[in-house]
Each structure stands twice: as C-alpha cells, then as structure tokens.
Amino acid sequence: MNNSASIVIIDKEDNSRNIIKNYVRNIPETYIDRDFEDSFEAYTHVVEHRTNIIIVDISEDPDVTFELINKITSINKQAKIIVTSYNSDADLVIKAMRIGAREFLTKPIKEEEIQEAVIKMRDLSLGNLSDSNHCKIISTFSNKGGIGKTATAVNLALELANITKEKVALIDLNLQLGDVTTFLDLTPSFDISYVVNNIHRVDETFLLSTLEQYKDTSLYVLADPPFLEQAEDITSDQISKLFDALKKTFSYIVVDTGSNFDGKTITVLDNSDLILLVTIVNLPAIRNCQRCLELFERLGYTKDKVKIVLNRYMENEEIKTEDVEDVLDRKIYWKIPNNYFTIMSAINKGIPVGLVNPDSNISRNYRDLAAMLSDSIVSTKPTRKQQRTNNFNILGIFKK
Numbered sequence: 163m164n165n166s167a168s169i170v171i172i173d174k175e176d177n178s179r180n181i182i183k184n185y186v187r188n189i190p191e192t193y194i195d196r197d198f199e200d201s202f203e204a205y206t207h208v209v210e211h212r213t214n215i216i217i218v219d220i221s222e223d224p225d226v227t228f229e230l231i232n233k234i235t236s237i238n239k240q241a242k243i244i245v246t247s248y249n250s251d252a253d254l255v256i257k258a259m260r261i262g263a264r265e266f267l268t269k270p271i272k273e274e275e276i277q278e279a280v281i282k283m284r285d286l287s288l289g290n291l292s293d294s295n296h297c298k299i300i301s302t303f304s305n306k307g308g309i310g311k312t313a314t315a316v317n318l319a320l321e322l323a324n325i326t327k328e329k330v331a332l333i334d335l336n337l338q339l340g341d342v343t344t345f346l347d348l349t350p351s352f353d354i355s356y357v358v359n360n361i362h363r364v365d366e367t368f369l370l371s372t373l374e375q376y377k378d379t380s381l382y383v384l385a386d387p388p389f390l391e392q393a394e395d396i397t398s399d400q401i402s403k404l405f406d407a408l409k410k411t412f413s414y415i416v417v418d419t420g421s422n423f424d425g426k427t428i429t430v431l432d433n434s435d436l437i438l439l440v441t442i443v444n445l446p447a448i449r450n451c452q453r454c455l456e457l458f459e460r461l462g463y464t465k466d467k468v469k470i471v472l473n474r475y476m477e478n479e480e481i482k483t484e485d486v487e488d489v490l491d492r493k494i495y496w497k498i499p500n501n502y503f504t505i506m507s508a509i510n511k512g513i514p515v516g517l518v519n520p521d522s523n524i525s526r527n528y529r530d531l532a533a534m535l536s537d538s539i540v541s542t543k544p545t546r547k548q549q550r551t552n553n554f555n556i557l558g559i560f561k562k
C-alpha cells in the first residue's frame with residue numbers, strides 16, 4: 163500500500179462514520195484503514211501505523227480531542243488532519259487550525275467537500291502537491307478612503323506569513339496614494355513599475371530579489387511607483403501578467419487597493435480569489451458598501467468571493483451588526499476592533515501592530531483573521547454570537 167494514503171476516521175456517531183466511509187471509499191490512491199468510535203483507541207493505532215489522513219470529529223468534546231490531535235501531530239508530523247464538527251464557530255475553527263488541522267468541514271458533511279479535502283490531503287501525503295503549490299489572492303477594498311484598507315492588508319499579510327511560514331507577497335496597488343511602505347517603514351529599491359517593465363525576466367529568483375523582504379519573515383513587499391506618471395503608465399494587462407508571475411512563487415498575495423473603481427482596480431478585483439470589502443459602521447460608509455455590492459453583483463462576483471469586514475468595530479455601536487447585515491443582505495464576515503492607540507502607535511513607528519503589542523485585541527484579531535483565511539481551513543462560516551439588543555433599524559433609512 164506504499165503508493166496509497168491511509169485514512170482513519172474517528173467519530174462517535176455510527177451514522178456519521180458510515181456516511182464518511184461511503185463518501186471517501188472510492189478515492190483513488192487512498193484506502194480506509196480503520197474507523198474508530200473512541201479517539202483514545204484511535205490514538206495508538208494512528209501513531210503506530212503512521213496514518214496519512216485522519217478525519218476526526220470534534221463536535222462532542224473539542225478540547226479533549228484537540229489535545230489528542232496535538233499529541234498525534236507532534237509524533238506523526240506527516241499526518242494530515244481533517245476536522246469535522248457541527249459547530250463552526252470562528253473560535254473553534256481557529257483553535258483547530260492552530261493545532262495543525264488542515265481542513266475544517268462543517269457537518270452535515272457534503273460528499274464533494276470531503277472528497278475534495280481527502281484528495282488534497284492525499285496529494286500532499288504522496289508528494290503530488292507541494293504545500294506551496296497553490297496561491298490565493300486576497301485584496302482589501304473599499305470605495306471610500308481612510309477606512310482601513312491598508313491597515314488590514316499590511317497586518318493580515320504579515321500574520322499570514324507568520325502563521326503559515328509560506329511566502330506571502332504584499333502588493334501596493336493603490337497606485338497613486340500607496341502607503342504600504344510607510345506602514346512598514348521600508349525604502350525598497352524596486353517598485354511595481356520596475357517589475358511590470360521587466361515582466362519577461364520574472365522568475366522566482368528575480369521576484370525574491372526585487373520584492374523587499376520584511377525583516378526575517380516570509381513576507382515580501384512590492385511598493386507602488388514613486389512618481390504619478392509611472393503609476394499612470396501601468397496597464398490593466400500588465401497587472402494581470404504581474405499576478406500570473408507572482409502566483410508561481412507566492413502562496414498568498416495580499417493586495418492593497420485604492421478607492422476608485424477604475425479599470426486597474428477592477429482588474430485587481432477580477433483576479434482576486436477573495437475581496438475583503440472593508441467598511442465601518444456609519445451610514446455613509448454602509449451606503450457606499452451597498453453600492454459596491456451592487457456593482458460586484460453586476461461584475462458577476464459570487465457571495466463567497468466578497469467578504470464584508472467591519473473595521474473599527476465597537477461593542478454597543480448604535481447600529482447593530484444584524485442591522486448592517488439586513489441592509490446589505492450579507493453576513494458580516496469579520497469585525498476588527500477599534501483600537502486607535504495601537505494602530506496609530508504602529509503607523510507612527512512604521513511597524514505592524516503585532517510588533518507594537520502582540521497581546522492587544524487588534525493584534526490577536528489580525529492573527530485570527532489570517533488563520534481563518536489561510537488555506538488550511540475550508541467551510542468556514544463564523545457563527546454569530548451577538549444577539550440583537552435594541553430595535554433601532556437602519557433598514558428604514560435605506561428604503562426610498
């Protein structure tokens with residue numbers, strides 16, 4: 163069975179185990195080795211047999227199961243863990259990710275989802291796919307200025323690099339008013355203009371020596387051009403080619419954008435796997451966000467591609483999260499707390515918030531966002547914890 167990946171299923175529910183067995187039994191180059199009701203019994207087996215893929219349910223007793231997974235992965239480092247659970251609360255997903263789960267599937271399990279996850283784990287196990295053989299492009303956007311696009315892009319990119327240890331590119335495509343380099347206090351030797359004009363020479367060596375490595379991390383920064391006329395010369399086509407080139411070297415590309423809906427920005431958004439639409443909780447910003455969503459719909463972007471991030475979020479806002487969701491007809495994906503002091507201190511020092519105060523609420527929040535967006539997690543639907551606390555409803559304001 164050397165050329166096959168072994169699968170062990172651990173789930174207390176008989177029915178669930180049977181369903182999973184049924185879904186994964188015919189995946190080529192894999193075989194179901196055993197299934198267990200009891201996770202402690204499974205532990206000895208998967209460690210002794212160096213199981214390749216472990217599908218483990220954490221619905222019942224997450225903490226105990228996490229401890230067990232932790233033990234397994236510390237001994238059998240090659241084991242690829244797929245976690246299943248009825249609860250897909252963001253905290254739980256993040257915890258799973260931190261202890262080394264590669265995939266998180268919400269129950270009831272969908273056939274295609276688990277097959278896709280097992281195939282990916284199989285390819286990783288058998289060496290058909292390197293861990294960095296994928297690239298996810300995430301851009302931060304808002305059609306309003308000063309809303310937190312750059313703060314989100316910079317801190318997210320660094321945390322993605324810290325968490326995944328994979329190569330992350332942070333690209334400043336706010337071509338006229340870029341300030342990524344200010345946020346990170348960098349004076350790069352090269353910029354986007356140079357790279358797009360040398361696109362025929364671009365390979366991994368070129369990129370890693372042209373983009374500015376941030377300290378000793380795996381984050382590489384590509385700055386906006388210093389002169390406005392250079393920015394104007396960059397075409398949409400060049401931007402697309404730039405992405406194609408970057409994808410071969412980096413696992414994640416985080417793009418900071420400007421607030422204009424021009425052709426270049428649309429090219430960036432078209433090329434993105436994920437758009438973090440950043441807004442704050444006030445009426446003008448939400449109205450703008452609504453317009454953005456309308457445009458995105460016309461551009462054919464799916465709901466999965468566009469995720470709404472509430473920046474500068476404060477508990478007890480007059481406008482409740484649920485009201486914003488009602489107006490936008492979308493779930494809020496993430497809330498970044500308002501922490502002016504830490505953000506300003508970071509910007510003024512030219513360092514990410516994680517270096518100013520790693521324990522602050524905002525540093526933890528960016529880390530958690532990075533964990534959620536890293537490729538290890540699928541089917542992430544953070545559940546809402548907050549309850550509606552008053553009856554103020556902005557829906558009325560938006561009705562004409």
Ligand SMILES: Nc1ncnc2c1ncn2[C@@H]1O[C@H](COP(=O)(O)OP(=O)(O)OP(=O)(O)O)[C@@H](O)[C@H]1O
Binds near residue numbers: 310311339506
């Ligand atoms: N979570 C936060 N808490 C408190 N203040 C914040 C937060 N995020 C951003 N800010 C503040 O908002 C300002 C604008 O942030 P940022 O530069 O990231 O916005 P932007 O959308 O990129 O702006 P521009 O449109 O000019 O590019 C920052 O200087 C900072 O003072």
Ligand SMILES: [Mg+2]
Binds near residue numbers: 311313336341419
């Ligand atoms: Mg900005």
